[in-house]
Amino acid sequence: MAWELRHIRTLVAIAEAGSLTDAAISLGISQAQVSRTLKSLEEAWGVLLVRRLSREAVLTTQGQQAVLRGRHLLAQAEQMETAARGHQTLRLGYSWAAVGRHTRALQRTWSEQQPEIQLALVRGSGPFAGLAEGLVDAAIVRRPAPTGRFDSALVGLERRVTGFPAEDSWAGRRRVRMADFSGRRLIVDTKAGTTTPDLWPEDLRPTFAAEVDSVDAWLDAITAGTGVGVSAEATAHQHQRAGVLYRVISDAPPVEVRLVWHRGEHTPAIAELRRMLTELYSA
Structure with a gap:
């Protein structure tokens, strides 16, 4: 059969x-x-x-x-089917945040310059935001470049920020330093997050207090006072919540933002998306 x-x-x-x-x-x-x-x-x-x-x-x-x-x-x-019907959609996956403060500009620029192709932002899960499962055509990731099944391109850099409860002692600060995390309890997403112990010297590492599997669970844990978090600045732009404050970590290394796609599928639409993202981040 x-x-x-x-x-x-x-x-x-x-x-x-x-x-x-x-x-x-x-x-x-x-x-x-x-x-x-x-x-x-x-x-x-x-x-x-x-x-x-x-x-x-x-x-x-x-x-x-x-x-x-x-x-x-x-x-x-x-x-x-959609291409045959004359309607094309490029699905762009992301796990925590799309492209932060550039998200609206990307959507508007794409709509103006590529009216025949709809750009759909899809919030997925896992390190590649649904790309590995075939749920999206490309994905925004903030992790080391994958190998094997995927190709990727660096499109920009983002500052790291910390998220903490509004009543925390950091609330009065304009910036936080990496050394300030020593002795603090840290909430991390080990699957799709960007925070690892290697960010700190061994003698200054915070305690990894809780593991979460989504940005919503991360925010819930911060709100509950379980600990503080570290993420890319796109998270602060896309996920504002009452009871959670964000501050830039002044001496933290930047986060690489990559566009990832299936190897051998670097279509003209993905090439155009790559160009737009690079220009937005470099502006």
Whole structure:
């Protein structure tokens, strides 16, 4: 049997919903149809993709790998359809913040200069903001340049800032220094964040008090007084919250801002995005 996109769409729906029943609801079909479609795909490939338990569906290792590639395949199929219909969309992923104070200028400039292609900013998760899963066409990252599956280009630099509770003793300061973090409790995102112990000399390192997996959880922890945080200045521009203050860290090394895309997919649209971002950051 030849498999089709509907088989991949069903597998991805199962992965996202966590059960065949919920996948059927999200797809608008019966559970029996979901079960038959999954079974036919497994028979076509000769592998077990999903373990059916009483109340949930768990992906096997082969299933997890298939879902990662499947999302990318579905995204490409959607791009083919929209291009054929004359409507193109360039999806730009980001994990914490897009391009900070340049975000509005980027959107306006793109709309003026590339009216035939919609630029969609997509907040994703993980170190590459959904790029690895095929959910976006390119991503803004603030981590070391990835290798292997991706290509990247440095488009700009950002200052580092600290976020802290409004009642903290730092509230009266205009700037903070790296040495001031000695003895402080630090909240970090180890998956997509930019803060590591290597930023400080060993004798001045703060205590890494809590790990979070999103900017929202980071802000929640700061608001609750769990500790303070360090991030790129784009976070301060894009995520203002009552009870949280930001200050520039005067002697911290800058954060590299990179545009990342799948290797071999440096399209004219991505090239134009790269040019615009470089110009905005250099202005």
